[in-house]
Amino acid sequence: MDKQKNVQELDEVVVRFSGDSGDGMQLTGTLFADASALFGNGVNTFPDYPSEIRAPQGTVGGVSGFQVHLGNQKVNTPGDYCDVLVAMNPAALKANAKWVKKGGMIIVDADQFNEKGYQRAGYKTIDAVTELNLQDFKIINAPITTLTKESLKESGLDNKSIVRSKNMFALGMVYYIFDRPLNFTEKYYETKFKKKPEIIEANKKVLRDGYNYAGNIHAIPNTYTIKPADARVKGKYRTINGNTATAWGLIAAAEKANLPLFCGSYPITPATDVLIELAKRKDLGVKTLQAEDEIAGVCTAIGAAFAGNFAVTSTSGPGLSLKSEALGLAVMTELPMVIVNVQRGGPSTGLPTKTEQSDLNQALYGRNGEAPMVVIAASTPSNCFDFAFQAGKIAMEHMTPVILLTDGFIANGSEPWRIPSMKDYPAINPPIVPENTENFMPYARDEKRLARGWAFPGKKGIAHRVGGLEKDFIKGSVSHDPMNHQRMTDIREAKVQRVKEFIPEQEVYGDKEGDLLVVGWGGTQGHLLTAVQEMRAAGKSVSLCHFNYINPLPRNTRDIFTRFKNIVVCELNMGQFVNYLRINFQDFNYHQFNKVQGLPFTVVELVDRFNKILEGK
Amino acid sequence: MEEKYLHYTPQDFKSDQEVRWCPGCGDHAILSSVQKALPEVSKVLKYNLERYVFVSGIGCSSRFPYYVDTFGFHGIHGRASAIATGVKVANPTLSVWQITGDGDALAIGGNHFIHAVRRNIDTNILLFNNQIYGLTKGQYSPTSPLGKITKTSPFGTVEHPFRPGELVIGAQGKFFARSLDIDVKLTSELMIEAAKHDGTSVVEILQNCVIFNDGAYDYITDREHREDRVITLRHGEKMVFGKNRDKGLILSGLSLKVVTIGQGGFSMDDILVHDAYNPNPGVHMMLANMEFPEYPVALGVIRNVKDSTYDDNVRDQVLEVMKDAKIKCVDDLLNSGETWDV
Ligand SMILES: Cc1ncc(C[n+]2csc(CCOP(=O)(O)OP(=O)(O)O)c2C)c(N)n1
Ligand code: SF4
Ligand SMILES: [Mg+2]
Numbered sequence A: 001m002d003k004q005k006n007v008q009e010l011d012e013v014v015v016r017f018s019g020d021s022g023d024g025m026q027l028t029g030t031l032f033a034d035a036s037a038l039f040g041n042g043v044n045t046f047p048d049y050p051s052e053i054r055a056p057q058g059t060v061g062g063v064s065g066f067q068v069h070l071g072n073q074k075v076n077t078p079g080d081y082c083d084v085l086v087a088m089n090p091a092a093l094k095a096n097a098k099w100v101k102k103g104g105m106i107i108v109d110a111d112q113f114n115e116k117g118y119q120r121a122g123y124k125t126i127d128a129v130t131e132l133n134l135q136d137f138k139i140i141n142a143p144i145t146t147l148t149k150e151s152l153k154e155s156g157l158d159n160k161s162i163v164r165s166k167n168m169f170a171l172g173m174v175y176y177i178f179d180r181p182l183n184f185t186e187k188y189y190e191t192k193f194k195k196k197p198e199i200i201e202a203n204k205k206v207l208r209d210g211y212n213y214a215g216n217i218h219a220i221p222n223t224y225t226i227k228p229a230d231a232r233v234k235g236k237y238r239t240i241n242g243n244t245a246t247a248w249g250l251i252a253a254a255e256k257a258n259l260p261l262f263c264g265s266y267p268i269t270p271a272t273d274v275l276i277e278l279a280k281r282k283d284l285g286v287k288t289l290q291a292e293d294e295i296a297g298v299c300t301a302i303g304a305a306f307a308g309n310f311a312v313t314s315t316s317g318p319g320l321s322l323k324s325e326a327l328g329l330a331v332m333t334e335l336p337m338v339i340v341n342v343q344r345g346g347p348s349t350g351l352p353t354k355t356e357q358s359d360l361n362q363a364l365y366g367r368n369g370e371a372p373m374v375v376i377a378a379s380t381p382s383n384c385f386d387f388a389f390q391a392g393k394i395a396m397e398h399m400t401p402v403i404l405l406t407d408g409f410i411a412n413g414s415e416p417w418r419i420p421s422m423k424d425y426p427a428i429n430p431p432i433v434p435e436n437t438e439n440f441m442p443y444a445r446d447e448k449r450l451a452r453g454w455a456f457p458g459k460k461g462i463a464h465r466v467g468g469l470e471k472d473f474i475k476g477s478v479s480h481d482p483m484n485h486q487r488m489t490d491i492r493e494a495k496v497q498r499v500k501e502f503i504p505e506q507e508v509y510g511d512k513e514g515d516l517l518v519v520g521w522g523g524t525q526g527h528l529l530t531a532v533q534e535m536r537a538a539g540k541s542v543s544l545c546h547f548n549y550i551n552p553l554p555r556n557t558r559d560i561f562t563r564f565k566n567i568v569v570c571e572l573n574m575g576q577f578v579n580y581l582r583i584n585f586q587d588f589n590y591h592q593f594n595k596v597q598g599l600p601f602t603v604v605e606l607v608d609r610f611n612k613i614l615e616g617k
Numbered sequence B: 001m002e003e004k005y006l007h008y009t010p011q012d013f014k015s016d017q018e019v020r021w022c023p024g025c026g027d028h029a030i031l032s033s034v035q036k037a038l039p040e041v042s043k044v045l046k047y048n049l050e051r052y053v054f055v056s057g058i059g060c061s062s063r064f065p066y067y068v069d070t071f072g073f074h075g076i077h078g079r080a081s082a083i084a085t086g087v088k089v090a091n092p093t094l095s096v097w098q099i100t101g102d103g104d105a106l107a108i109g110g111n112h113f114i115h116a117v118r119r120n121i122d123t124n125i126l127l128f129n130n131q132i133y134g135l136t137k138g139q140y141s142p143t144s145p146l147g148k149i150t151k152t153s154p155f156g157t158v159e160h161p162f163r164p165g166e167l168v169i170g171a172q173g174k175f176f177a178r179s180l181d182i183d184v185k186l187t188s189e190l191m192i193e194a195a196k197h198d199g200t201s202v203v204e205i206l207q208n209c210v211i212f213n214d215g216a217y218d219y220i221t222d223r224e225h226r227e228d229r230v231i232t233l234r235h236g237e238k239m240v241f242g243k244n245r246d247k248g249l250i251l252s253g254l255s256l257k258v259v260t261i262g263q264g265g266f267s268m269d270d271i272l273v274h275d276a277y278n279p280n281p282g283v284h285m286m287l288a289n290m291e292f293p294e295y296p297v298a299l300g301v302i303r304n305v306k307d308s309t310y311d312d313n314v315r316d317q318v319l320e321v322m323k324d325a326k327i328k329c330v331d332d333l334l335n336s337g338e339t340w341d342v
Helices: A025-039 A090-099 A115-120 A144-151 A159-164 A166-177 A183-192 A197-216 A242-257 A272-284 A294-306 A317-333 A360-365 A383-398 A408-412 A482-502 A522-537 A557-561 A576-584 A603-614 B026-045 B061-067 B080-090 B102-106 B110-119 B164-170 B184-196 B223-229 B282-288 B310-323 B330-334
Strands: A006-010 A012-020 A042-048 A063-071 A082-087 A100-109 A138-142 A222-226 A236-241 A261-265 A287-290 A310-315 A337-343 A374-377 A401-407 A414-418 A465-467 A514-521 A542-547 A549-551 A564-571 A590-594 B052-056 B071-074 B095-101 B123-129 B175-180 B201-206 B230-233 B247-252 B255-260 B297-304
Touching (some): A012 A025, A012 A166, A012 A222, A025 A042, A025 A063, A025 A166, A025 A183, A025 A236, A025 A414, A042 A408, A082 A090, A082 A166, A090 A100, A100 A166, A138 A166, A144 A166, A144 A197, A159 A166, A166 A197, A166 A222, A183 A197, A242 A261, A242 A272, A242 A310, A242 A337, A242 A383, A242 A401, A242 A408, A242 B330, A261 A272, A261 A294, A261 B080, A272 A287, A272 B310, A272 B330, A287 A294, A287 B080, A294 A310, A294 A317, A294 A337, A294 B110, A310 A317, A310 A383, A317 A337, A317 A360, A317 A401, A337 A408, A360 A374, A360 A401, A360 A576, A374 A383, A383 A401, A383 A482, A401 A408, A401 A522, A408 A522, A514 A522, A514 A576, A514 A603, A522 A542, A522 A564, A522 A603, A564 A576, A564 A603, A576 A590, A590 A603, B026 B095, B026 B123, B026 B184, B052 B080, B080 B095, B080 B102, B080 B110, B080 B123, B095 B102, B102 B123, B102 B164, B110 B123, B123 B184, B164 B175, B164 B282, B175 B184, B175 B282, B184 B201, B223 B230, B282 B297
Parallel strands (some): A006 A222, A012 A082, A082 A100, A100 A138, A261 A287, A261 A310, A337 A401, A465 B071, A514 A542, A514 A564, A564 A590, B052 B071, B095 B123, B123 B201, B175 B201, B230 B297
Antiparallel strands (some): A012 A063, A042 A063, B175 B297, B247 B255
16 A cells, blocks of 8 residues: 555544445445544534435435534534545436535546436536536546456355445545544444355455555545544443434433333334334333324323323324324323424425424424423434433423424434433432322322322222313313313413423523524534534634523523624524514514525534624624 | 222212213213123223223213213324223223214224224224214214215215224224113123223114214114014024014025025024134124114124234233343443444
8 A cells, every 4th residue: 555645634524425325325424434433533424315215226316425524523513515525426426516615525436427327317418527517626536336346256246246335445445535444344344244254254355445445546645634532521432313312312211200111103204213213122111102193193192191101202293283183182181291303394295304493383382272382402413312301301290291303404413422321310200199199189280390190090099080171270070160271271381381490591602791692492503503613713702592492491591692782593494483582582683594495504604694693784 | 909899889980970961862871881881890800990991082972981980081083092002002901991983983083993903902992873973963974874964964975884893894803792872781791791802892882862863773773673673693692583583694605694484494503603703704794784674783792803912912022022131221222232432
């Protein structure tokens, strides 16, 4: 190998792998991310896959991508634009060229850039460089398919399996360029293909051949290295994505409450993985019921909650619409439950695989009658664990349904996570009614939380009836009394507002006062934080106030808002949170920055917008 | 161990709530049948009162849970099957009873209903079929006969009704029985059979709505014709009916046929014996679908077949996986798979 090459040290780098859906780009990207995380880098990833499972091969619609952002410190986003793009065919190049930084490197499988490839991807010419205006980019034309065949010609594998290994050749090249150790990935092959030694050997060989090839060609003059992050907290780490973290957080809440976990759910992108992760956990006693639809999902959960399980249901926007009526029933019966809504682009079927934050109104208001509910939003892949846990704790201790909002971006995105220990999490103490409670009144409440008691069927002496009809304030029997309805409506709202006393105060990143307060909620945190960090590094008076508790809002919210000259509320919808703030705190003037393109914010556009506000534009 | 289950009386299952159905409504009789059956069910199955949960949807019939002094859940329209499923899976030791109307179970809740039946979740579904929407004051339902004139079909309906038994058996139902509201004795008997059956037990009760569909079942309930127009099936017994017990059912070709014993060369030996336990749904389906005037309407337990239940399968699978699981708590889970130290 040519060791004469320059090794340059970088603070961070963004690599995007792209190819046909069948090219294994998600795995390739994941392996690169994991190897880097194990190496000690800050890592943040995001998959970008088409909604068609098998779009016609070679077409732009079938392109699947996976972006990895590495740094010598914690990185909070998968990066706006990439430094290196791997494009396994002309379609991948066409779909992704716009995401490469000016002057960036593009590695293509030259073998695929033939007439057929160009034609399938809908090019007008057979010259991608000119047609896509790529003259200023560093393009590495590597005959990856040919080299892979060559590498494995004696492997004994059939032709199809050989060609399928070309992603590992490309990965080897990227490993060389970024000076990554190969051993983590080799270990992965060894565990994954334990029973197929020939596959292990083949993969190892292609990876290494790709690595060596990159070292030998002169088109790659430099290699780069990104040092491990040193400011990391000591401990044991793993990689986690948002959906897994959500599922595990719910299981953790069940464990702390010492109650079985029940999940009634119906598959829907991008929420299905929550159900999948829970279904795996029979070992922890988790019961999952794949219902006939979302209504059944939530209604089985309501039944399970009544019967004394920690009940959850998971879905995405259209499914939340279907659950609306039943959520009102959960409000009325004051049973604990967590509704996980992984938001995607709407309305209707919308953009199933793309991210958006446009279900906030639905979460806050989408029910008939006065039906308040606690709403919480997780904001990073790993903190889905904590907020799922919190959602469960609030639901069970306050006897209320809780909506947990995440979104496609954090649900599928992943990052390294310092593994917490359950002993550091608080106990969960639901107000379970003991057997033979004298004078048991189903709707009597504790003064602190205003929560009613949770009286499980099967326990002696506390038989009672609940349901969707208005309840008598104490007895819980049906009541049509006008003043009783007013009182019950008031107390259901008061109960939700009372949660304020039990959640932490809102934190501000940066100074507690200044020129501009950036306000966000949910999955945009990484981008907003990165933008605010950049501006603060440039000496600007900007702080970030990022909300996880939406209803109720933290008690010090107004106080924070009063200390800034400007407030800008940024969200991936047309202004749902800002309008909610306008209702709650009318005396502030809010700027807003909204985007609904199925894409996260870019740090660049955020900084640009914030600067304009500071300049009074 | 308290053996309360030996000593219940119907009175123990009466709540203090005022019963609000119209005077003369068939629901009153069904309530009595249930209250009569529960002490017996308790005795046979050793259930104390706290094990019973009554779940309903919305409709006149669905007010039922308020009137039995057990745990109860008055749900939302159509969703009783789903709510009951959740209750049973959450705590399989409970005895779960679902009360539902023809609209509740077969229109808005049709999907949940067939899936509950298909899963064979161990609940007892009492389907009050009055062929009308009672609570909303008289619109046609999915069981109203073709041509039925109601408020929303002033010129008669133009749609074919469901036959609940056919739907249940079509959805792979393992237990289907039918009774008449006025026949408290038979209804109680069927409740006990339903409770004893492990799996979804559907009991259709032909119920008279005096206000919006009065007399819908007169043709089989009036004393004069009743015995000639219904057949009460009992497992292991001949399918005979009629005032003089001289009519019976035989298999003729691929269909059932009514014959008179002693006429046309038919003797008692030719009459079919009811086999409710036969897994093959063929004859059960024909029995469930019998309609007057060609046939007598079948009452009693038409189908009663053993099979694994959803709730048992859930429990068994969890126990099986837990047996040699490596992950025993959340800490194990968090530390499973690929990890590294810093
Ligand atoms: C979502 C919803 N849609 C409509 C209704 C109105 N509704 C209440 S009961 C009912 C029909 C009841 O008929 P059935 O189930 O046969 O019960 P019955 O009153 O006859 O016992 C209807 C349409 C409702 N309560 N909820
Ligand atoms: S309306 Fe009909 S079904 Fe309803 S209570 Fe009155 S008689 Fe019974
Ligand atoms: Mg009805």
